[in-house]
Amino acid sequence: MPADEVASAVGWLAGEPLCGPLGVGPAQLWALARTPERDGPRLTLRDVEEALGQARTAGRSDALDHVGPLFERLDGPERAFFAGALTGSLRQGSLGGVMVLALAELSQRSEADVRRVVMVVGSVAGAARALLGPQRDEAPEAALVLFRPLAPMLASPAESLTQALARVRHARIEWKIDGVRAQVHKAGARVAIYSRQGHDISAGCAPVLDALATVNATDAVLDGEVVLEAPDGTPRPFQESFSAVASKSVPRDGGRLRIYVFDCLRRDGVDLLDAALSSRLDAVEAIVPNDLRMPGLRTDSPDEAARFHAAALAKGQEGVMVKDLDSPYRLGARARAWQKVKEFATVDLVVLAAEWGSGRRKGFLSNLHLGARRDDGTFCMVGKTFKGLTDELLRWQTGRLESLATERAGHVVMVRPELVVEIRFNGVQRSPRYPGGIALRFARVVRYRDDKAARDADTLASLVASLPASPSTSRSVEKAEERERRKKRQLSLFDP
DNA sequence: TGCGAACTCTC
DNA sequence: CTCGAAC
DNA sequence: GTTCGAGGAGAGTTCGCA
Numbered sequence: 378m379p380a381d382e383v384a385s386a387v388g389w390l391a392g393e394p395l396c397g398p399l400g401v402g403p404a405q406l407w408a409l410a411r412t413p414e415r416d417g418p419r420l421t422l423r424d425v426e427e428a429l430g431q432a433r434t435a436g437r438s439d440a441l442d443h444v445g446p447l448f449e450r451l452d453g454p455e456r457a458f459f460a461g462a463l464t465g466s467l468r469q470g471s472l473g474g475v476m477v478l479a480l481a482e483l484s485q486r487s488e489a490d491v492r493r494v495v496m497v498v499g500s501v502a503g504a505a506r507a508l509l510g511p512q513r514d515e516a517p518e519a520a521l522v523l524f525r526p527l528a529p530m531l532a533s534p535a536e537s538l539t540q541a542l543a544r545v546r547h548a549r550i551e552w553k554i555d556g557v558r559a560q561v562h563k564a565g566a567r568v569a570i571y572s573r574q575g576h577d578i579s580a581g582c583a584p585v586l587d588a589l590a591t592v593n594a595t596d597a598v599l600d601g602e603v604v605l606e607a608p609d610g611t612p613r614p615f616q617e618s619f620s621a622v623a624s625k626s627v628p629r630d631g632g633r634l635r636i637y638v639f640d641c642l643r644r645d646g647v648d649l650l651d652a653a654l655s656s657r658l659d660a661v662e663a664i665v666p667n668d669l670r671m672p673g674l675r676t677d678s679p680d681e682a683a684r685f686h687a688a689a690l691a692k693g694q695e696g697v698m699v700k701d702l703d704s705p706y707r708l709g710a711r712a713r714a715w716q717k718v719k720e721f722a723t724v725d726l727v728v729l730a731a732e733w734g735s736g737r738r739k740g741f742l743s744n745l746h747l748g749a750r751r752d753d754g755t756f757c758m759v760g761k762t763f764k765g766l767t768d769e770l771l772r773w774q775t776g777r778l779e780s781l782a783t784e785r786a787g788h789v790v791m792v793r794p795e796l797v798v799e800i801r802f803n804g805v806q807r808s809p810r811y812p813g814g815i816a817l818r819f820a821r822v823v824r825y826r827d828d829k830a831a832r833d834a835d836t837l838a839s840l841v842a843s844l845p846a847s848p849s850t851s852r853s854v855e856k857a858e859e860r861e862r863r864k865k866r867q868l869s870l871f872d873p
Numbered sequence: 874t875g876c877g878a879a880c881t882c883t884c
Numbered sequence: 885c886t887c888g889a890a891c
Numbered sequence: 892g893t894t895c896g897a898g899g900a901g902a903g904t905t906c907g908c909a
Contacts, residue, residue, distance in 0.1 A: 400905080402880050437880080437905060466896095470890090474894045534886080557883065572883075616901055619883050623903050713892090737889085738897060763898050764887045803884095803885085806900070816900055818884080819886060 380511040388502035392467040396429040400437030406460040409448040473501040484508040526571035530707040532715035541699035541716040551673025555695035556604030564596040581622035585636045594664040600640035639671035655702040724835040728796040733788045742775040749837040757813040765821035797829040
């Protein structure tokens, strides 16, 4: 690629196009992909960027006017490629992670250096521009830039607290709150909050912005979690925290939107990305008031950690994080520097239907519709899952479900409700979609229960009972129930 | 004007 | 977000 | 140890259509 098109090319190859989301999604793109091709000069990458740049600024209703003509001039494989990249469904076996390796090779730098550039620039494509573009810098920016969000450090799952502790030398254990990740940038009186994907969510976090005014630093970059709490400090379910942030609404019922800060990436002009967690925590303690800090402790005592864990759960938290006190912020973090320990439960549910898979699961019945038993012997769908299945199990269940098939509608195969499957899940949440009003969160298959019949499956009532006690039903659920009532009234008009 | 589909975002 | 497969 | 691909849940916003 010519140097001035490297960033664009990398964006497309990594499935993160420079234009960002267009407001034109899969439905329209795949429709466009079937329109007749038009003769004419071949499109260059530059033509594509220009058209999509205009689509981006045009707003959602007019975006299609720019994307449509573009697609007319693309041939079949090109259409599939661009539609795939734009919908985030490019399946070519290499995305950002592989691109980092390529950039390291091409720019003759270490992987760690390239990862650092990606992190401070905020995207793989941007890093490609800095490393290989026309104005390439021999010493590309390695320091973070205020009000340009960084890719936040993530955690890997651990099966248990014991396992998590065994994988670090010196541990920091802290609450894992089920809220919205928040990266705070502060310079003087100016404060902004960014989400995990780097979107500015400041507008939805007004009370938090006010609280952050008390952070005692001329400038700072902080990492934390925003959550809606009941007046007594109990965290509200994730749905309500998300709703509060997304709708920019003032919390009702005395609810309080709070931030819990757990890391500091920059303090008073000093970059702390390479510093050990222990000194970053020192920085948090130095500049963040106590009521804005994530509760936690540094300990090498398994007993102390276990007590902290139990207390966190008693407080209604999602679980705990276990972190390596010696680790830097993501850089070279090949080891599991951050681990999450979350609660889960298991139930035995009945397979009501399955969906044909796609991609590497083409030809296999993959996505299971899960039903809980009602007292009257019928089943109520409470979620789907395709997780936890090995290729071998996938083969087995395809054959087994085919033998139970009753009817086929599109890619869904209905089956006689006879097969019982043990499902592990993260929690029960209110659902406006399923008839029972609940849905499982993060469900996955543990194993099939050949020893159980459908009549032995767990009941809807037992799942409903595990919903967190909720004085206030979220607005969306009220709306859904109202919709349901309206539908029933209408049906009764036609079918008295 | 009201509704649902499509899209974007969180976990 | 979660998991298994692949590298 | 890391990345990729398969796909899950809800909620808010925008926009075309009846």
